[in-house]
Amino acid sequence: QSVLTQPPSASGTPGQRVTISCSGSSSNVGSGYVYWYQHLPGTAPKLLIYRNNLRPSGVPDRFSGSKSGTSASLAISGLRSEDEGDYYCAAWEDSLSAHYVFGTGTKVTVV
Amino acid sequence: QVQLQESGPGLVKPSGTLSLTCAVSGGSIISNNWWSWVRQPPGKGLEWIGEIYHTRSANYNPSLKSRVTILVDKSKNQFSLILTSVTAADTAIYYCGTAETEVGLTVWGQGTTVTVSS
Numbered sequence: 001q002s003v004l005t006q007p008p009s010a011s012g013t014p015g016q017r018v019t020i021s022c023s024g025s026s027s028n029v030g031s032g033y034v035y036w037y038q039h040l041p042g043t044a045p046k047l048l049i050y051r052n053n054l055r056p057s058g059v060p061d062r063f064s065g066s067k068s069g070t071s072a073s074l075a076i077s078g079l080r081s082e083d084e085g086d087y088y089c090a091a092w093e094d095s096l097s098a099h100y101v102f103g104t105g106t107k108v109t110v111v
Numbered sequence: 112q113v114q115l116q117e118s119g120p121g122l123v124k125p126s127g128t129l130s131l132t133c134a135v136s137g138g139s140i141i142s143n144n145w146w147s148w149v150r151q152p153p154g155k156g157l158e159w160i161g162e163i164y165h166t167r168s169a170n171y172n173p174s175l176k177s178r179v180t181i182l183v184d185k186s187k188n189q190f191s192l193i194l195t196s197v198t199a200a201d202t203a204i205y206y207c208g209t210a211e212t213e214v215g216l217t218v219w220g221q222g223t224t225v226t227v228s229s
Contacts, residue, residue: 002156035215037157044206044219045149045157051213088157090215099172100147105156 003028004089004103011109012079020106022072022089028101030070032092036063037102040085048087049074076108084110113138115207115220123201123227129194133207133220140183141165145210146190148181150203151222158203162210163190197227 005023012018022034036049047056049065052072064075072091076083089103119131133146140146148160161171163181171179180193194201204224208216 033213037216039157044221045208045216046219047215047217050215056214056217086156090159096173097170097176099170100159100162102149102157102159 002104003093003101004091006087006089006103006106008104009107009109011111012076013111014079014081016079017075017077018079018108019076020074020087020089020108022074022103024070024072024091026070027095028070028091028093029067029072029089031094034065034067034072035090036065036074037088037090038083038085039088039105040082045088079110081110084108113144113209113218115209115218117205117207117220117223119223119225121224121226123197123225124229125198125227127197127227129192129197129201129225129227131192131205131207131223131225132189133191134187134189135209136188140185140188140190143211145170145212146181146183147208147210147216148192149206149208149216149219151206152200152203160192160194160205199227201225202227 033051037045039045052067053065093101114136116134145162147162163169183190204222206222207220210216
């Protein structure tokens with residue numbers, strides 16, 4: 001049972017903008033950085049966003065992240081068919097012993 | 112560029128011990144990275160298991176902490192996951208990964224499927 005809540009699904013047509021939310025609390029999203037991972041079928045997860053809004057080298061600028069308080073968002077602009085897959089937010093949880101937590105995950109469908 | 116490769120038994124009996132190894136190539140395990148394990152049960156999301164630094168300092172998911180140990184072997188440039196008293200709920204794809212502080216899991220292995228069944 002993740003402490004980071006995401007919508008189960010999101011969809012859009014090619015070229016559209018899709019936004020995925022990640023809701024946490026003061027002990028995780030509210031107290032540290034948010035990370036976003038892309039998990040395409042049959043592949044290993046891939047880091048998309050770190051420190052709330054930074055992209056690793058090679059990640060297209062179609063992907064952008066933001067954070068406000070205890071919530072964060074991932075936006076995918078110019079949606080492409082190859083973006084179809086699962087997206088997870090993540091953050092460090094400071095309650096009890098510090099540990100990393102993934103969000104519940106959002107399946108993005110390109111219709 | 113660091114590459115990671117998981118290995119280990121694909122089938123473990125209930126109440127047994129799951130042991131996986133992650134070989135590190137293209138870089139040294141003695142670096143400023145944390146070496147991590149993540150799993151994904153069938154039809155479910157990602158679950159962080161834990162991580163270790165080359166100094167053997169480790170962090171674990173509290174929900175698994177009583178059953179999990181992550182070890183590092185500097186001589187073989189690899190790290191391993193040991194999960195005891197497994198049940199069917201531990202059936203999953205297990206990924207190893209490496210994380211830089213405040214950057215996240217930047218490199219992942221391809222994943223290995225472990226099934227818990229008699």
